[in-house]
Amino acid sequence: MSHPTVPARPAARHGWAPALAAVLTGLAVMVLVATLGLLAAGAAALPDGAFPRVVAATVVTAVGGSVDITGDAGVFAETRADLTALPLSVTLVGALVLGAGFLRPLRYRAVASARELAGWAARIAVLWLAALTGLAFAARQTFALDVGSGTLGDLTGLLDATPRVGFTADVPLTVLFGLLWLAGTLLVALLVARGAPLPGRLLRRQEAVRPAAHAMLELILAYVLIGVVATLIAAAAHGHVAAMFALLLLGLPNLVWLAVTVGLGATWHGRVEGPFGLPVPHVLDAVLRTPDVSALNLRSLTAYDGRMWWLVVVDAVLLLVVAFRMAVRSPARVRLWQHALHLAVALALNVLMMCLTGRVSVHFGMSLLGIGDLGGGLSGELFLDPRLWQAVGLGALWGLATGFLGGLPARWVRRRRAVHAR
Template sequence: MSSRTPSAPAVARPGWGQAVATVLAGLLAMGVVAALGLWAAGAGDLPDGAFPRVVAATVVTAVGGVVRMSGDAGGLAETRAGVDVIPLSVTLAGALVIAAGFVRPLRQGSVSGAGELAGWAVRIAVPWLLALLGLSLGARQTFTISLGEGMISDIGDLFGITPEVGFAADVPLTLLCGLLWLAVVLVLAPLASRGAPLPGSLTRFQEAVRPAAYAMVMLLLVCVGLGLVVGLVAATTRGHPAETFAVLLLGLPNLAWLALTLGLGATWDGRVEGPFALPMPHVLDQVLRSSDVSAVNVGTLAEHDGRVWWLVPVAAVLVLAAAFVTAAGSPAGMPLWRHAVHMAVALALTVLLICLLGRVSASYGLSVLGIGELGGDLAGELFLRPRIWSALGLAVLWGLVTGLLGALLAKGLRRKGAG
């Protein structure tokens, strides 16, 4: 009489259908957030049915794609325009949805090995590239620029000048940057997800990297959550709700993560020249509108609004909480200095990411027979860039101090729990 060992039930591996659904869900989330934000900003009134193309361009830039501006005003005039900003609200929406879809098979146990994990990532990458190709081809439009009134308008009418400005996605570069963006999301998703067991060959990363990765993701999301609360309060108490919701739906993480770095002591350099309507707090607009490059930090902002000093204690509490979460999720026998080093490295990488993603640059101008680059409504410039090395140095210092304190707090709680 032979005995049979019951076999484990077969687990369905994630296939192409699930990969396509994950990609479509992510793009749908990004498209909805971008469309609502642009609609609230007034882009729904753009001529020539340009709104869908502007939405496509916004999604393209949200995943790191490149959208180039171009101008044409004939031989007697010259136009220039350029925009370099990432709408991080759109980016965050897509990253969260795609990450959730990628991690789901891990939690269900349908992906168990490193090879299967890589195959699952490839199945997502293929429809992602195809969808991104379609968006890139659709992200192009041309607009006619009004010369306004006065001498320049008269010259334009005399010579029949009709300046145009447009945008078009750089397809090859967009596909490359979009694939890199997806790779970062798919690498960080399982590392930052506590409920998703990693394949056996990757378990060493589970103890060394996952606690810090999880804590940093939570830190960034909490900053966005606090910014959302502040934005909703401002929308209900200070008027201009459409403008506020446009900022929330397009650039909430841009401002929330900028505020985090400012609370840690970082300085950003920036300037606004011309009639740009800035999607940012009034106090920041005040500092940037000067005759020279302005240093943006807690001190300069507090000269216009003393409440800005609250960024420092809020940042301290949030970073300390992240350090505690990191220590609590790390092995119990880890030395204190290693906790401090892990936190310093994680916070420095997080601040570096914010500095790279939070840069803003925009400009436009029109010159007719050499006239026009004199300000007014025909020229403008905006930029905001971080002092990266000082920001990283401060992040390392904050990480070392809070990493040590967080480890001590976690160690004390463990002792009380054991007792």
């Protein structure tokens, strides 16, 4: 008696056309999110038709590119500005879409050679390099700042010192860091996707990496989803809808990463000075807007608002949930202490990524006739910097504890499944 055979799924092709589709889709989504966020932030009112170039600069910085800010105010004045911040909403969306595009032609496969994976990644990299270079050349503009009609306006007009600010993408650095970002995105996509093919020699290693990597992806997406809900509730309750949507579409993960690490017990140092209107919880602005550098941690936040202890509760609950899911997905031979170690390493690396990408440094100022920084909205400073290794160490400790505790009920679930299977 013959049995009908199930036709095998055809192997997906991963040539230049799918690579082009993956790159264009990723860039299109990043440009769309950046455009909507900048529109909500009021960037459409920038003079000299600068808006499209600001969008290009935002996408460039989202993938780690370098944008230099320049200033000019004539022979009697000096302007200076610097900006170090990643629009992580754009970064995260781009990574998710590009990673999915990279994995799509590889579905229905169990094994792929290292040469095949490298060739497929190289096609995407070549097209990504071309697109990123074009964006970097487009990300440059100079425009005048409106200083108002008061005394400052009269002085700048009299001395021909009207400030002009410009930005220019550093093309070589943008290409370098953009390619590194792409390589990291594709590598993480391979590690996170449980069904993605790997070279045969690495299949035995995946049980120690993939469940923990997938748990970190679930953790990140859960935190971002909570941030989205909280932002929408705040917009409905307190107004400022445009500012809230600008935060949502440009920098929500920046705020989420801060909340996550503070909930783990980490400390950030920061300061806000000048006319920055931050669309963030009032307690955060209150702690940072001081004459000296402030320590931002659970102690300083709860001194203003005792409800900030909920950050610890949210961290604990989500980590226990992902630890349980990681243990359930792992092979039965993985021991409890190994679950704890795997989650500790994964969470420490995740916290390291959050701290490195969540740093913010913004400064701008103008001096006239050598007399300091002028006020009137033309000077300000904002910076936020973590105690890096303290945060990473706390992440490892939390990972050990929650990995062990989350693995305990997973063993009971596995035993129940084994009993029912008999």
